[in-house]
Amino acid sequence: MQKFTYAAFAAMLSTLPLASQAEIADTILSGGKILTAGEDFSIVEALAIKDGRILATGGADAVADLIGEETIVINLDGKTVIPGLIDNHLHFIRGVWNNQTEVRLSGITSRAAALEHIAAYAAQAEPGTWVTTIGGDAGSIP
Known part of the structure; x- marks a missing residue:
């Protein structure tokens, strides 16, 4: 029975490096203002990322x-990080803003027009x- 206890204990100890390895971040952002998208939209100083997912947030500690050893640590140097912005070629901005400031060519079917x-x-x-244009279709103007 004593041999089994030693073997079980040794097996348990051998898994400790695996458990700690699972909690190592791929990337750490630290030293800035990181806006979270939690219920309270808090601001934290540091963010740990593993496999593209947030592992932890809070202070540097x-x-x-x-x-x-392989974690990439990025010092934000006081800069701000905000979540979830994706540039979709600014179509929304262009549609709203430039619609008022560009020549609309939608529906134009001739070079003269x-x-x-x-x-x-x-x-x-x-x-x-x-003078810029929006909405033109070069294929519809012969």
Whole structure:
């Protein structure tokens, strides 16, 4: 029975490195303002990431034990990190903002009509203003 106890204890000890290895972060962001997307939208100083998922947040001490030999540690140097922004080529901004500041060519089917729209816009614009267009389909203008 004593041999079994030693064997079981040795087997248990051999799994300790695996348990600690599972808690090592791939990347740590630290030294900045990190806005969380939790219920309270708190601001933390550090963030640990493993396999593309957040492992821990908090102060630098909250993530210190998660730094391993291969962990990439990024010092934010006081900068701010915000969650979940994806640049979708600014279509929303362009649609809302530029719709009011560009020549709309939607529905134009001839070169003459396109040039007429562009000339009318240019005539009322301040000198030096760029004249840009939106909504044109080059395939519909012969």
